[in-house]
Amino acid sequence: MNTVSGKEAESEPGPSGRVQPRQLIVTVYGLYARDTEGWMSVASLIQLLADLGVEGPTVRSSVSRLKRAGLLEAESVSGAAGYRISPETERILRDGDPRIFATRRATVDEGWVLVVFSVPESERAKRHTLRTQLTRLGFGSVSAGVWIAPGHVHDEAEDMLARHGLRSYADLFRADYLSVGGGTDGSGDLAAKVRSWWDTVRLQQLYIEFLAVHRPVAERIASGSPVTDREAFTTYIRVLTDWRRLVYLDPGVARELLPAEWSGTEASELFDELHARLAGPAHRHVERIRTG
Template sequence: MLGSRETQPRQLIVTIFGLYARAERNWLSVASVVKLMADLGVDGPAVRSSISRLKRRGLLHSERHAGAAGYSLSESTLDLLAEGDIRIFERSRSEVGDGWILVVFSIPEVERDKRHALRTTLTRLGFGTVSPGVWIAPGNLMREVRHTLERRNLVSYVDVFRGDHLAFGDLRAKVRTWWNFEELNTLYADFLVRYRPALHRVTAGKLTPCQAFTKYVPLLTEWRRLPYRDPGLPLSLLPPGWKGETAGELFDKLNRALSGPAREHATEVMHG
């Protein structure tokens, strides 16, 4: 199974809920999740243990429907998944003319939990670090940044500015100090190595719905981490040999080929 050796069961479970629970009135039975995870090579005890962890973390809530035990996604998790849908399936690339967003903050030591939450949030939004209290992102992310900071009650800790780089120095050189492109490009290259060999068989329609499911869920689980690391900078500012565009095109092709048959299999298991 592609990608499974580095993926935790709880990450696969979140992907399954994100893909299929929202279309099922935000609920999946425990039995369905166990069966679907078995298709991914994860046994029942590991599934139940992972679900318990997700419940303790507040991502899932236990509910019974028609006497059957199951779980629903919490409101905060639903919001995160909705944000993720845009990042994963509607990736956008900025242009130089979009300018930049600067977030400036200074949070006292006694509120270091808020400082950690803010840094985590900015990282997930694709911000780079100019200095410890000054973070930067492409200007086209402004709406998403505003919404996310408001939803997470972090607006009182930040000032947000928007502007252009006027002078001095080479902007291409500067962005490479603000973001770790080498690490991100390595992740994209690894994704290409891992999933490119499957492209022909997948797009030729030679997989059963179950086989499509076993490839699609790990694929999406691995891919969904990458758009959060990538700010979508203009191509003219990215380093030579950038793999992000090629990896994104590969994901799009695999997503189009696998998502439908995978859903067919999941629906059969959930309603079978």
């Protein structure tokens, strides 16, 4: 199963009611366009987005914005107008699939990866790119030029720096946290450090919102209420759009370092349940639209 990440995963997540049409389009393309070599007709896209309550003119406008951003490329196939996923988007999709569908949480003993960087003021655009990409990989800020993430993110960070031509501005280190205990201000408490490097309070609230929005439909399905393929599609797209944005904010640090009331685990279990129940019928609905 496929989805999308990267550029469209950077905006603030929240309940599906606040999702922008272009984010829904990205989810639809990420899930279903790779079944047809990355291409989808405009007609099919408009019909599918209509199921999600998005009108045709809004779809066309949003697709144009995605084209200008380099995510989609216009292409006609057998006389049908449509758009194909760009090569860069294809790479982002491929890299993002494991993060979406196989969320990994670090262990306390696996250590950390540090990125130490310095970008001249004259190249502030590169500084912005670097910070944006580090955030997308789940890094937290220790100080202005020192960012941190769980050790398993190392290979992704190396690849990102090389791909964006940023390797000369940054050094990567593998690290262990050695300062433990001591002090009444929590300076020796790694869990306290995690709370200062990432906004875990805000992330906890977002997980609570995800559960509040999407748990009722899981309960309804579990109770045996029938769900049509169309309903499965509209629900699955909204669930996945919300989820993919959340996991790009979650650094994936060890559970022991997170707040006691952490809701991320429950949210992950809910997503897995809805994915298992909805992905198949949602795909059937898309196929009927594309071949109808």
